[in-house]
Amino acid sequence: MSASSGFSILLKAIDMNVGFIGAGNLALYMSQGLVRSGAIRASQIFASSPETKKPTVKDLKELGVRFSPDNKATVEKSKLLILAVKPKIMPYVLDELSTMVNKDHLIMSFAAGVNISSIEKKLPPDARVMRAMTNTCCAVKEGATVYASGKNSETSDGEMIEQIFGRVGTVEEVEEANIDAITGLSGSGPAYAFEAIEALSDGAVKMGLPRGLAMRLGAQSLIGAGRMLLETGKHPGELKDAICSPEGATIYALHHLEKGGFRSLLIDAVEASCVRTRELQLQGSEDTTNVEAIKKSIRDGLHLQEILENNGAFKK
């Protein structure tokens, strides 16, 4: 589903309050997208975190989001509860929330690596839980959100999530097992792109361009390439070939990228983020014995969920 949703979707989205447990970067960028897209009014967004003087809290307040240092205030006011705390904080936050949430809340966790069953085990048995991944590009309606449903979530919950997150980018349901790899791809992805744009403009500055012009053209090249791939449906190799004139400039540049291991580096980057995501689940678990052995199993390609459950690492 894309950001070009219809009027009925707008009506549904503005009907509901959204609460962020954790008022950090994710909460800020997502709130900016939701408000600026017109999906929801800022006054319908609640957010909480312990520190009241952090820059993200200041920015959220400036946007019009209703902030409280007390998670209870956010829980009481919100129907959709977005968990936007670090994975290692999750066990403590879930313990706190377990006394406050009920089946009227839809609880959507964005915590990297923290799986649905470990969340459900900490909450009341009828809690409606979803696990999701997205990226900060929600702020400009170009986010890439995926979600997986927990044991109690209903079809209408998925529809509601698609309506809301479709306003700030693409959204689709996936198998939970894919979310760690998706974190490595599109969760972390904008960071790879920002580094690429910065480095590309460094190259252009080296060759004489002013920084602003270099940055704008570098960014537009990435936007254009992404849009062209999605809109044409063509293989990236075919689109790349069309730019490489025989004996021309681009193929000389690509030869340098190949020699530097460009593609291999990107593959390694996605793998590293995915593996790290699986390790983060260790931090989201209270009781992990033999952490080093578990980390080795993760790097050997085993899925953490299975390893931990076999070891009884998650407390019921």
Ligand SMILES: NC(=O)C1=CN([C@@H]2O[C@H](COP(=O)(O)OP(=O)(O)OC[C@H]3O[C@@H](n4cnc5c(N)ncnc54)[C@H](OP(=O)(O)O)[C@@H]3O)[C@@H](O)[C@H]2O)C=CC1
């Ligand atoms: N940033 C991103 O691009 C993405 C992040 N995510 C996930 O979102 C989550 C948040 O990431 P991000 O926003 O980058 O991290 P931040 O560190 O920016 O934000 C985390 C927030 O959680 C708050 N917090 C800490 N303890 C509690 C608590 N007990 N109750 C309520 N809030 C608390 C922090 O407050 P304080 O500063 O006061 O400690 C902070 O505001 C992570 O799990 C991450 O994996 C997912 C997709 C993309």
Ligand SMILES: O=C(O)[C@@H]1CCC=N1
């Ligand atoms: O770096 C992280 O752990 C989070 C998850 C994806 C993007 N940021």
